[in-house]
Amino acid sequence: MTSDFSYIACDTREYQSGKTKSKVTKNVEKGLKRILIIAAVIMAAELIWLFVISPFIPFSTVDVQSFAGFERADILRLAGIEETSSYMSTNVKDAQQKLSTNILVESATVIKRFPDKLSIFLVPRKAVALTLGVSGTKQTPLCVDRHGMFFKTAQASSSETAALPIISGIEAPQVNMRLPASLVPLVESISVIGDNSPELLAAVSEIRIERKTLDGFELVLYPVHSSIKVRVENNLTEDVLRFMLLMLNVFETSQTKPEEIDFRSGMGSYKIKEQS
Numbered sequence: 601m602t603s604d605f606s607y608i609a610c611d612t613r614e615y616q617s618g619k620t621k622s623k624v625t626k627n628v629e630k631g632l633k634r635i636l637i638i639a640a641v642i643m644a645a646e647l648i649w650l651f652v653i654s655p656f657i658p659f660s661t662v663d664v665q666s667f668a669g670f671e672r673a674d675i676l677r678l679a680g681i682e683e684t685s686s687y688m689s690t691n692v693k694d695a696q697q698k699l700s701t702n703i704l705v706e707s708a709t710v711i712k713r714f715p716d717k718l719s720i721f722l723v724p725r726k727a728v729a730l731t732l733g734v735s736g737t738k739q740t741p742l743c744v745d746r747h748g749m750f751f752k753t754a755q756a757s758s759s760e761t762a763a764l765p766i767i768s769g770i771e772a773p774q775v776n777m778r779l780p781a782s783l784v785p786l787v788e789s790i791s792v793i794g795d796n797s798p799e800l801l802a803a804v805s806e807i808r809i810e811r812k813t814l815d816g817f818e819l820v821l822y823p824v825h826s827s828i829k830v831r832v833e834n835n836l837t838e839d840v841l842r843f844m845l846l847m848l849n850v851f852e853t854s855q856t857k858p859e860e861i862d863f864r865s866g867m868g869s870y871k872i873k874e875q876s
Contacts, residue, residue: 656686656687656688656689657686657715657716658683658684658685658686658716659681659685659686659687659690659716659717659718660716660717661716661717661718662676662681662717662718662719662720663717663718663719663720664676664719664720664722665719665720665721665722666720666722667704667722667724669704670702670704670705670722670724675699675720675722678698678699678701678702679695679698679699679710679720680694680695680698681695681718681720685718686716687712687714687715687716687718690710690712690718692710692711692712695708695710695720696708696709696710699720699722703725703749703751703752703775703776704724704725704751704752705722705723705724705725706723706724706725706726706745706747707722707723708720708721708722708723709721709722725743725745725747725749725751725752726745726746726791727743727744727745727751727754727760727761727764728744728745728746728764728787728790728791728794729744729764729765729766729767729787729790729807730742730743730744730754730761730764730765730766730767731744731750731766731767731768731770731773732766732768732773733750733772733773733774733775734772740753741753741754741756741761741766742754742773742774742775743761744767744773744779744787745787745791746787746788746790746791747778747784747787748778748779748780748783748784748787749776749777749778749779750773750774750775750776750777750778750779751775751776752775753775763798763801763802764794764801765790765801765804765805765806765807766805766806766807767786767787767806767807767808767809768806768807768808768809769808769809769810769811769817770783770809782816782817783809783817785834785835786807786809786819786834786836789835789836789837790807790836793836793837793838793841796838797838797841800838800841800842800845801841802824803823803824803825803841803844803845804821804822804823804824804841805822805823805824806821806822807819807820807821807822807836808820808821808822816834817834818831818832818833818834818864819831819832819833819834819836820860821844823844823845823848825848826848826851826852827857828848828851828857828858828859828860828861829859829860829861830844830847830848830860830861830863831860831861831862831863831864832844832863832864833863833864840863843863844861844863847861848861858870
């Protein structure tokens with residue numbers, strides 16, 4: 601009898617222990633399920649906030665990199681950016697096109713950063729030469745950039761344009777006009793020379809465009825420190841300017857000076873001034 605009771609007691613304890621473990625396991629599983637459900641709800645809420653709500657909230661940061669003469673408020677107004685503008689409501693290409701309509705802007709870049717940041721970068725036009733326009737009865741110096749655009753009136757006291765050559769022989773230039781397509785390579789060449797060898801460009805005070813009888817044009821250069829004119833083809837290069845300065849130095853101490861040096865053939869030929 602004693603032995604049988606022992607077996608029964610042992611079986612009862614094992615059954616109760618198994619039942620307790622099963623209950624604990626179920627509680628753990630329920631706890632994990634609750635945690636997963638809560639985590640899923642939180643993640644879903646964050647995703648909804650990030651991808652559904654945030655893009656429609658006004659920009660928290662609007663960074664504008666501009667230049668003197670074009671204020672932040674004017675930039676945002678032209679680009680169509682308002683206090684209520686958001687990531688979803690802003691069309692980047694449209695904003696860039698609007699900003700590019702300003703005559704002082706060479707290029708505009710607008711970048712949206714998800715979900716609520718906006719950056720605007722503006723590159724101003726840079727004068728590479730001057731030309732003389734007519735305002736009423738007075739001649740007014742106009743700035744021309746490397747694309748051939750006359751974009752503003754040059755200020756007399758500006759250091760930006762002090763050393764730039766004047767391009768003459770252009771018919772009735774005005775602000776917001778472009779050079780003819782055939783003359784754009786000339787200002788592009790002037791821009792390259794100004795960037796690479798500004799001292800060479802500073803040696804020329806005027807570049808006159810002279811039309812050929814049949815087609816095309818040639819250039820007459822007026823050096824700063826010499827009365828001798830230099831005639832070249834329509835391709836202005838650093839080598840041409842170096843050769844020009846070399847020839848002028850040769851004649852600087854000479855008693856007989858030419859009226860003009862002609863480089864159109866690739867070699868310097870010249871005419872001697874007639875005696876009065």
